[in-house]
Amino acid sequence: MIDTHVHFWNFDPARDSWITEEMNAIRKDFTPKNLIRTFNELKITGCVAVQANQTENENNFLLRLADQNEIIKGIVGWVDLKSKNLEERLSYWSSFKKIKGWRHVLQAENSAFFLSDDFVSGVKNLKKFNYTYDLLCYHDQLPDIIKLVDKVPNQPFVLDHCGKPNVKSQDLKAWAENIKNLAQNPNVYCKLSALLVEADWKNWKEIEIFNCFDVIFENFGPNRVMYGSDWPVVLLSRPYIDWFNLVSKYASKCTIQEKENLFLNCASSFYKLESQDLL
Template identity: 50%
Template sequence: MIDSHVHFWNFDPLRDTWITEDMKVISRDFLPGDVEPIFKENAVSGCIAVQADQSASETQFLLKLAGQNPFIKGVVGWIDLKNLHIEDELINYSAYKKLKGFRHISEGEGTGFLVQEDIINGLKALQKYNYTYDILIKQHQLKEAITLTETLPEMTFILDHCAKPDLKQDDCTSWKSHIKIISQNPNVYCKLSGLLTQCDWNNWNEKEIFNCLDVVFENFGSSRILFGSDWPVMLLAGNYSQWLDLIKKYTNQFTQIDKENIFCKNAEHFYKL
């Protein structure tokens, strides 16, 4: 089993301002030694470490952890997509075999960010050097993501956290219609991660999660969906076993091949593990 989405950090209150007062449970260091026993308990054999800070040092930090911990199978780092010398950076990164792709915290950017010419040019460079790109957005940005994926139809993208449907407000009408459109591109994948924290943290229920999963599976199918936890952020609304058991329950009637794809093989294929 591969967890396609985990984070590691040495907590810095000056840097990590996104971790607010009501998020004290994650206001500390989270390192591979913290998650390894959880993985062993849940029979998870490996993971993808995903950036949480927008800096080159973040990428180096994750690559160092990956070098020290064999269960970190791949890294999704950060790179300045607007850098005119991005190709030079990518050539230097080619020495790191565990570096599989990049991400930008686009959910915090203004309207039009994903479709700017310099962002598109940066993504073309990633595509040239066979790197993937994780799209981190909220549901209102899906229309922009659709334009992006239509502009670069051959590039390999993945939606983090199912594009963050607004489960707290139970207002997912536009999310459903846009998921249907973006999924029509065969090079766009989707992560089953981050949904607990899109609900009311203290009052989520299985039905609202399963309704969301219905939409994702109907459109992406089992060959383009990856299991992920969003650990440790998911601790705001639950624990690791809860989330894994929920996904196992939903997929209980799936074929063995489909389950292998969702929990392992799709991650191996997408990130070239």
């Protein structure tokens, strides 16, 4: 099994200002050593490490961790997609095979940023290097995210955290309609991740999460959905194992093949993880 969405960091209160005082549970360092015991207990064989800092130094940090820790099977890094020398940077990073794709924190940007010609052009450059792109956005940004993916045919995208629906309010109608529209693009996958963070951290109900899962599976189907935890951010609500067990409970109605797709095959195919590394 592969967890397609984990973060590692050496906490810096100035740099990591998004981790506010109310997020005290994650205002500290998190390394693969903090995760390995849980992975062993759950028989999770590896993870995809996703950028949490928007500098190219983040790529070097994650590559060093990957060299030292076998559980990191792939990396989603950061690069300036608007840069005039983007192709040169992508060519440079392409020699590091653990880097599978890129992400920018689009939830912190407006549509003028990610629908701009230079950003769209940057995303178009990814295909020639066989890179994926992770879409991180809030539910109310989905209409513009749909416009973005439609501008870049044949680029593999994955929607992080189901597009961050408003789990807490259960106001899901507009989100569900946008998910339906986005999923019509066969090049877009979805990560089943992080919904506890979008819920009432301490008082969420299982049905609130499962209502969102229903929409995702109905639209993306069993072949374009992949498991992710968003660890350590998930710790704001519950221990890692609680999220894993929640996803596993929902998946209990799935066929064996569909479970394999959710926990392994979709991730392996999308991120082009090496088969020998998955053992």
